[in-house]
Amino acid sequence: MQRIGVFVCWCGSNISATVDVEKVSAVLALEPNVVISQNYQYMCSENGQALIRNSIKEHNLTGVVVCSCSPRMHEATFRRACESAGLNPYMLEVANIREQVSWIHKDIEEATEKAIILGRTAIAKLRLNTPLTAGESPVIKRALVIGGGIAGIQSALDIAEAGYEVDIVEKSPTIGGNMAKLDKTFPTLDCAACILTPKMVDCAQNEKIDILTFSEIESVKGFVGNFKVGIRKKARFVNEKLCTGCGVCTQKCPSKRGLNDFNMNLNTRPAIYIPFAQAIPNVAIIDPEQCLKLKNGKCGLCAMQCPTKAIDYTQQDEIVEREYGAIVVATGYKPISLENFNEYGYSTYKDVVTSLEFERIMNAAGPTSGHLERPSDHKQPKVITFIQCVGSRDTSGCGKPYCSKICCMYTAKHAMLVREKYPDTQVNIFYIDVRTPGKNYDEFYRRAVEQYGVNYIKGMVGKVYKEGDNLVVQGSDLINNEQLLIKSDMVVLAAAIEPDPSVRKIATLLTTSIDTNNFLTEAHAKLKPVESPTAGIFLSGVCQGPKDIPETVSQASACAAKVIGLLAKDKLKCNASTAGADEMLCTGCSLCENVCPYGAITYIDKEFRLGGGRTEVRRVASVNPAVCQGCGACTVTCPSGAMDLKGFSTKQIMAEVDAICKN
Amino acid sequence: MNSKEQVKIIKERSGTDASKCMKCGKCSGRCPAYNEMDIKPHQFVSMIEKGEIEKLLNCKAIYNCLSCFACVERCPRNVAPAAIIEAVRQEVIRMQGGNYINSEEIPQIVDEQIPQQLLVSMYRKFNK
Amino acid sequence: MKFNYYPGCTLKTKAKELDAFGRKSLEALGVDFEEIKEWQCCGAVYPVAKDEVATKLSAVRTLAMAKENGGKVLTLCSACHNVLKRVNNDMKTDENMRLKANNYLALEEPYLGESEVIHYLELLRDYVGFDKIKAAVVNPLKGVKIGAYYGCLLLRPNSTMAFDNPENPTIIEDFIKAIGATPVVYAFRNECCGAYVSTTNNELAKKKSSAVIASAKDEGAEMLVTACPLCMYNLRQNGGGEIEVKYFTELLATALGVNN
Structure with a gap:
């Protein structure tokens, strides 16, 4: 015969404003097996928990029903309270009368009735509960980081620093991600490569870190502490162990028409190439779409020239299976495609470029060696107009409903860099709002205006069109209530960013949740920002939401701390509900x-x-x-x-x- | 009818939700008749939202809007400035004496080449 | 498949050549079409205001008539296409409009937007195919640099018209290629010609039409093609007369050798 105690929580006024808690506890007291029914302002508080503990002892309870918030919030809390009073923790049931009742209903009478029904339901279930014991499982002391951008790199370095082994799986041929493409970084204007490449080298040299580039996650089995992951190492047609990165092959390759994706397709590269000078690993790769040998069997020049005989035209994809205790997702972002924004002429005019393309144009290691020139005729532009919010904050279905967060700052940076290096260049920026929260951020933006004389225009551009050799930017100036026609040599679009599309497949494999914008969902927006709702899966960087480099690095380290905390345990308590x-x-x-x-x-x-x-x-x-x-x-x-x-x-x-x- | 009711009717007639506007000004950046609009497209959205319709009812812009729908096409928030302009225009031309052109004026503005389509659309836009 | 051809008023009067060349070309391409019997004026301009019902009824009648005969409405004039397609969309999606229109018209069977409104150019692209047209061309218009003038009505609002990319359309350029000529892409091909204000504010219409022509000439166009009699009027009367403007059906008929 069960002896059940019922505890109804007010949650301050969260529940009690909509649910008559007195009535709920009074009605539930009449249910069979219920020996005590009470209500209290905050059941999760120390006093509330003491009430439960004392009642268990005083009334010899064999089971407890708490009517409160979602079990996702406090089930663990109340289980601990039961356990400390000597009751099996699985003899607890939580009836969710907050998220499922008080927060979604307005009518007190209806809400109270529903709360009573949910309470009765929990009691009915509890009558059939039996004590359960959770087993234990060992923790595999190795972590997987998916994605080798700055987020993945930082998480991996921190995990390795704590002494655990960690693998970075990166789908492109080098780690470094988007940050490796950037010129300078805000708000201090230090060069991205100067601060990123030492971290890339640290990864390569760290004995605890294994880097698998040009590799993708193929399958995931298991659970927290015991994941089995299948990784596809795609054929790069170069033996990674033999290649020394001397680059002779890339010079001899006769097929030079492949688009250089590291340079945002602004120039071409040979069929065998090393993505960029500081690539990690510094190993060549063959693009089978461009390679004459792989396409029609005629050539083989690179193999002949290679001093270490590293070229292997017969190389096949390879699947490796590894085990991990924890997985970090750091799949990053890409700028959105601009096909829905043809009013800005991106697909029509060469001199309309995206901000990431502009980074490459300004970068000393980029296609123009850092000399500012426009793509159509390589002339140095005298007037550059930037357009912000291209596809951000867009609920029309053409773009993304969210603010991409980084564009205001990098556009201010671009403007400053241009004015610094080419002071006679006129720089205009169309903006809707300038959003610069962050340490030294607003000061940075104001510097662009006050010291560098950047022309900020409050308004949006309606059309970009060609007139003679120039582009004309037609937009509104809402402060002056004018429509402007600005003759520009070049237009730079701050395209919205979106999660890298690879994340969808990965989320499915990891059975973790994803929101309508393809950002991964955190376990709790405020209190568990780096954990996913799936145990053992952690979120690092932009895969969780738009963020800049400092924020990404902070989150990556937070993520690593969570992983280290998990891997430090020898055994994990298993799920008792088997x-x-x-x-x-x-x-x-x-x-x-x-x-x-x-x-x-x-x-x-x-x-x-x-x-x-x-x-x-x-x-x-x-x-x-x-x-x-x-x-x-x-x-x-x-x-x-x-x-x-x-x-x-x-x-x-x-x-x-x-x-x-x-x- | 008081002006509050009139605003409500105009809003309903437009079928668009002006509160969604984020004041980016793209509609006015795109408007091909901008210089002929004494009240600009973005101002129509803002003024109707604030209930300031006196100026709207007396403006020239309602006759210069080309109904080209460029502002509607480009709005990032699914607001339709052209529909608000149309709703205001209807409010004006439906009033007694609100017709913008009189039939006596027609012979002077018609030439040999004018397509029927132009006459009918002009009449529908400007008269009741 | 049979198409219910809707010529509209202007094609029976001021734009007879748009209609005549269109028909001849359809015959040459073997398209099965028939003029809708007793069609009525579409209303010339789509009534944007939500409380306008009566002004949409003639369009509904035409659409309902076509429904009886397979439901494919073939339009040629851009304005008719815009009105019919948008009214049809209202009948599909706007509960209030549906109810009132059906109550008033009291048809044998209520009309709920079942017909499909197809523009002549869409027919060429989606039903005939530009490849087939290319193969049927006997007089290719080699070397002629033609600017496609889309205007507003075919493209906007894209959510309803779904005709082509509203800021970077290609359908008329593809048509120009199919008849052997060279398309000239220019920025103002989807800008307004001045539309109905040419009577009340002729200065504005002049500005708009001449801007279109200037943009086309800047890119090297020698001729413009359009599907709209109103655009044709504005470009010819108000555009400064600096460029030849033709209906696209005339060029099609010429290329197919049926223009006499």
């Missing part, structure tokens, strides 16, 4: 084995006594409780109803449904 098959019902069909995402189910041949001394051997499902995560996929798949989940048994769920329907 599945199990009723062997008398199991028909050995294997359906559950096929749907289990964790590989927790195997089939065994087991001998059963039939009575009268006879036995029979049958094939039945066997669940490894250390691996089972309690997702329940097997229980709903099982055609014979043999599979059941502890703590969420079919009987318990039916009791809940009954409790709701009876009302």
Whole structure:
């Protein structure tokens, strides 16, 4: 006979303003098995928890129902309270009367009724609860970082620093990401390469870090502490171990028409190439679309010239499987495609470029060796007009609804760099709002205006068109209430940024959630900003939301701290809610084995006594409780109803449904 | 009818939600008749939202708007300035004596080449 | 497949050649079409105001008539296309408009936007195919540099018209290539010609039309083509007369050898 205590939380006025908490506790007190029912202002406070603990002892409770916020918020808190009073922590049920009641209803009477129903439901389930014990599983002391930009690099360095092994898997041929393409960085204007490349070298030299470039995640199995990841190492047709990065091959290659994606396709590169001078690893790669040998078998010059015989035209993709305790997603961003913004002429006029292209044009290692010239005729522009918010804050369906956050600052930076190096250049910036929160950020922007004489225009551009050799930027100046026609030699578009498209596949493989803009969702927007809702998966950098370099680095280090905290544990408490098959019902069909995402189910041949001394051997499902995560996929798949989940048994769920329907 | 009601009717007639405007000015940056608009497209959006319709009802812009829909096409927030301008124009021309052109004037402005389409559209835009 | 051809008023009067060359070309291309019997004026301009119902009814009648006959409405004049397509969209999506229009018209079966409005150029692109047109050309217009003039009505609002990329359309350029001529892309091809204000504010119409022509000439165009009689009028009367302007159907008929 269960002895149940009910505890109704006010959550200050969060619940009590919409739900009559007195009535809820009074009505629930009348439910069978309930021996005490109380309400309190903050159940999660120390006093509230003491109330639960004392009641357990005083009334000899065998189970506790807390009517409060979502179990995602405080289930663990109340479980601990139960445990410290000597009650099995799984003898607790939480009825969510905040997110599911008070926050979404206005009518007090209706809300109170619904809260009572949810309370009864929890009581009905609790009557069938049995004490559970969680097992333990070992933690594999190795981390995976997906993405080798500044976010991934920083997370990996910090994890390695703590003494754990970490692999960086990067889909392009070098680590460095978008930051490697930048010229200078705000707000201090130090050169991006000068601060990034030492970190790239640190990664390469750190014994704890293994870098797998030109590689992609192919499969993920397992769970926190025990992930098994399949990684596809794509064929680069160059043996990484033999190549010394001398670059002779790249000079001899006769096929030089491939677009240089590191330079944002502003110039070309040979079919065999090293992405940039400080690439890590400093190893060549062959573009099979451009390579004459791979296309039609004729050439082979690079192999002949290579002093270390590193070229291997027969190289194939290779799948490696590795095990990790934790996974960091650091897949970064890309600028959006501008096909929906043809009013700015990007696809029509060569001299309309994106900001990231402009970074390459200004970069000393870029296609123009840092000399500012416009793409169409290589003339030095005398008037440059920047347009901000190209595709950001756009709810029309053409762009992105969010603010991309970094554009105001990098546009101010571009303007300053131009005025610094070419003081006779006129620089105009069309803006909707200048958003510069951050240490020394607004000061930076004001410097662009006050010291560098950059012409900021409050308004948006409606059209960019060609007139003779020049572009005309037609836009509004809302302060002066004018429509301006600014003759410009070059136009730079601050295109919105979006998560790298590879993140969708990765999120699916990791079974972690993604929002409508393809940003990964954090476990809690404020209090768990680097954890994903899936245990053991952490978020680093722009994959979680737009951010600049300082913010990315901070988040990457925070992410590393969380990973280190996890890897420092020898064992993790497993999930107690594991599945199990009723062997008398199991028909050995294997359906559950096929749907289990964790590989927790195997089939065994087991001998059963039939009575009268006879036995029979049958094939039945066997669940490894250390691996089972309690997702329940097997229980709903099982055609014979043999599979059941502890703590969420079919009987318990039916009791809940009954409790709701009876009302 | 008081002006509050009139604003409400004009807003409904426009079928667009002026509160979505983020004041970027792209509509006015795009407007091909900008210099002929004594009230600019972005001001129509802002003034209707604030309920200041007196100036709108008396402006020249409602007759110079080309209904080319460039402002609608380009608005990043799905606001339709041209629809607000049309809603105001309807408010004016539906009033007694609100017709912008009189039929007596027609012979002077018509030439041999004028397509029927122009006459009908002009009439529909300017008269009730 | 049969197309219900909707010529509209202007094509029966001031723009007869747009209609005549269009018909001849369709015949030459083997397109099955028939003029909608008893079609009515579309209204010339789409009534933007949400509280206008009566001014849309003649368009609804035409659309409902076409529904009886397979539902494919073929338009040629840009303005008719704009009005019919947008009214059809209202009948599909605007509950209030649907109810009022059907109550008033009291058709045998309520009209709920089932017809599909297809512009002649869309027919060439999506049903005939520019490749097939290219193969059918007997007099290619070699070497003629032609600027496509789209104007407003075919392209905007794109959410309803869905004709082509509203800021960088290519359909008329593709057409020009198919008939053997050289398309000239210029910035003002989707700018307004001045439209109906040419009567009340002729200065404005002059400014707009001449800006279009200047932009086209700046890129080397020798001729402009259009699908709209109003654009044609403005470009010819108010554009300064510095460039030849033709209906695209005339060029098509010429290329197909059926222009006599």
